[in-house]
Amino acid sequence: MEEQAEAIREVIADGSVNGLIIQPQSATKLNPLIESFTCSGRPLITFGADAMTDHKLCYIGPNAYKAGRIGCQILANYIGKQGNVFTINQVHEHMQTKERKRGFLDMVKEYYPDIHPFELNIPDNSNLYYEMVKAAIVDDDLRGLFCTDADSYIAGEVLRDMGRKDIVVVGFDLSVMGERLMKDGYLKVMIEQRPELFSYNAARVMFNYLYYNEVPEKMQYSELAIITSECLQDT
Incomplete structure (x- = not known):
């Protein structure tokens, strides 16, 4: 900055x-x-x-707050409106990150009492992103990941490397790598700006x-x- x-x-x-x-x-x-x-x-x-x-x-x-609400609705429908989910946040001062997370969490409070959100706050470093997501998904009750930034594809890489298609990833900004991961079933929905x-x-x-x-x-x-x-x- x-x-x-x-x-x-x-x-x-x-x-x-x-x-x-x-x-x-x-x-x-x-x-x-x-x-x-x-x-x-x-x-x-x-x-x-x-x-x-x-x-x-x-x-x-984009209306980042609205995008967070939309992402929450999509993820909730994929996971049956229940279970543990992580919001994955990087670049914490960025307006898009803050407002997407706020929209997601507000939507959970208003409509999805059986979804239990947790936060995973990652420094702006893609190597840490991979390792921190990998550590988070050992939770047996984890159903979904909501990634608030353009490094969403890294969460898909973690799931691919661990052979996990049971965890739903909703994120932002589809990349070339993201396309491959989506075709292979490791990313479910990307919101494009x-x-x-x-x-x-x-x-x-x-x-x-x-x-x-x-x-x-x-x-x-x-x-x-x-x-x-x-x-x-x-x-």
């Missing part, structure tokens, strides 16, 4: 920059820099992940604001896609 903070400081000092589009690596810690930039009269758009400040022009990207769409929209909105004075809606949520193995049959 410090590298992103330093980049923003450089942009603040550069008077030739008319606007800024960023995906904040923290939901709160970059807010003073964001506010410093916008207080100079220049617009800032967050995309893909939000910063909790009113000083931005707008946010464009369609970054090419919200990235384009962020650039379009900034252009229209700077050149045509079009004031955008404050929160612009992009669509999500739900991917199962059936979606991959022709790929």
